[in-house]
Amino acid sequence: MKHALLLAAVEPGLGGVLVFGDRGTGKSTAVRALAGLLPELSLADGCQYNCTEENPSPHCSVCNGEAHPQRSLRPTPIVDLPLGVTEDRVCGALDLEKALLSGERAFEPGLLARAHRGFLYIDEVNLLEDHLVDLLLDVAASGVNVVEREGLSVRHPAKFIMIGSGNPEEGELRPQLLDRFGLSVDVGSPDDIETRVEVVRRRDAYELNPVSFHETWQAADLEIRDAILIAKKVIPSVNVPDESLRLAADLCIRLGVDGLRGELTLMRAGRAHAALDGRMEVTVADILSVAPMALCHRLRRDPLDEAGSVARVTRVIDEVVDQTVGHA
Structure with a gap:
């Protein structure tokens, strides 16, 4: 779990991390502790959109109102998305206080604006309501939050790394959302x-x-x-040789992974793994190391195979390694 979180912190393009495990195994603790390990962001004081200095949101009055707003370093945001939250709280809505006091029609940013350039943490993600799942899928795919309601028309950047945790006994995740997570890990209580x-x-x-x-x-x-x-x-400078890419494709074909997102995730995770290890080239060992967490949640269900998804991935990895050793 910790390794998957570090890979996502290094490579935002992975698409986030899904953590499943029993209650009391430290899932939420690990995610919230991540904030202390991340580099700080340079943000304008009073900015509600976490704008970059080079490309501020067009709706941010702070970053667009002054030539050189005062900036300070702040922790990378890790925003909690609570169960039962309303769509207005997530996306943002009309600022009722300004509307009532001054008659001004202004936008009040929601949780997606606060999570921009950071992490959005969804505890009990498998219990999230369907309409919020659809919303998150749209924003995660585009990186932009679009609000069209109450006479407002707002578009602002919302690029975040999604982290979800949950107990598998409480329900399954919708396949569309499951596929959006780059890495998936199962955690359990230590047995020693x-x-x-x-x-x-x-x-x-x-x-x-x-x-x-x-x-x-x-x-x-x-x-x-x-x-x-x-x-x-x-x-950005870490090289991914053809040998590693062919291995990624071979693993996905053997496991029957739909689409090409599996190969892309393996490539990105392998690159982050190598970068964290201080190397400038992705090796076969890097791909094999990240394969279980990158592929186990992408497998089709096989009613004739009672082994879990991690066991199926591990079995295919062993087959590939044996064949490689045999050819050598």
Whole structure:
């Protein structure tokens, strides 16, 4: 799970991460902890659209109203999308306060504007209402939020990395939304005593003294942040040789993955994996390493195969490796 989140932080084009697991396995904790590892963004003070300096949203009065608005560094946003949220809260709507006080028809940005250039976190994503799923699919595909209601016509950038978590026992995800997540991982409770004891120790240490806990782990956090920054800078120059692309295509064909999104995800994830490791070329090992999390949620259901999707991907990977070794 942590590795998938880091890959998504390095390569936004992956499309986000889906995390399924039992209650109490640290899914939400890991996602929210990601904020402390991400590089800060330079934002204009008072900007509600997280505009870039080069290309501000046309509806942002702050970034378009002054020649050089005051800017400051702020944490990369991780915005929660709560269950039961209204469509107006997600997309934005008419600012009723301004309309009543001054008669001015103004737009009040929603959660999608706040998530621009950051992360949108959906806990219990499999319980999300269908009309919100349709909305997210449209915005995730276009990178633009369009609001046409109450006499308003607003378009603003909404490019974010989507992270969803949920308990598989509470329902399945719609295939259209499932396909939008680049990576998918399953998490479970650790089954060895030492790991469980260490988790309890760290949780207790945090609750007793959060400041001291952060100081203890600050150096490790900064090391990960530096690795993310370096990887984001070099990733456009990371080479993906034909051998790695052929392997990606071979895996998708053997597994019966529909479309070409599987190959694209494998290529992007492999590139991010190599960049995080400080290498400038994607190897076969990179593709094989990210294959389970990139492909397991894209498999068709096979009623004759009782093995889980991760086991099916692992089995095909073993076949490919055996054939490669045999040919060598």
